[in-house]
């Protein structure tokens with residue numbers, strides 16, 4: 387319960403960026419060259435070796451100094467590259483400070499596009515201002531990009547319209563690690579950011595892709611929550627597929643969104659996944675709007 391509460395508060399902080407408290411980092415070694423860092427914001431991957439350091443995502447802006455100190459406990463080498471999994475502030479918040487020290491930022495085209503203008507979220511009921519030039523990705527890609535670094539390749543695969551419209555999952559075949567970005571909220575309902583081009587269909591595509599890249603010993607980094615396994619990712623895929631089917635059937639039977647919410651099509655998971663952040667009625671709304679093509683969060 388304590389872990390759940392802490393996760394909830396971290397998520398709220400991460401997603402609203404309104405509060406800052408002393409950050410506790412937790413670093414886990416995944417392979418000779420890869421580590422995962424949990425802190426305040428999205429989970430980070432750190433590749434460290436003879437070529438230097440590159441990181442996937444960089445959490446919230448106010449914790450960057452502490453985050454850099456944590457990365458220094460893994461390697462003193464300069465951070466040469468950052469890959470952003472998507473544009474949310476709990477994943478790109480350190481971009482400006484880290485790039486000032488010489489890092490090159492890599493992300494999908496739509497990450498840069500969204501970061502260059504003010505973004506309104508119906509779900510959050512708030513807007514995020516445009517980022518300064520120094521925080522923007524320097525290299526963007528449309529489909530996939532591979533970084534050859536520290537003796538292995540890291541391939542970022544873009545998944546269209548999933549958590550947002552600019553998501554990438556990153557695969558390290560040698561280390562046998564996959565970073566899912568916010569395609570996977572491990573232990574809680576996922577956030578489908580309809581206001582930023584998200585759609586539950588993209589989650590299905592992304593999870594299918596990740597499963598095709600993984601084997602029994604793959605370590606899978608979720609955007610939020612604890613490190614996962616292939617078996618856990620498969621269970622997550624089954625949950626999404628079943629929830630989609632349930633809502634699809636109710637739409638086909640002619641029910642309105644309010645009727646579908648009242649029928650509780652996600653009841654099976656509400657106790658385990660619906661208590662931490664995204665509530666059952668919100669998740670059902672995200673499913674419904676995705677499936678009928680409403681491109682914003684609206685109940």
Ligand SMILES: [Zn+2]
Pocket residue numbers: 472474549568
């Ligand atoms: Zn996100």
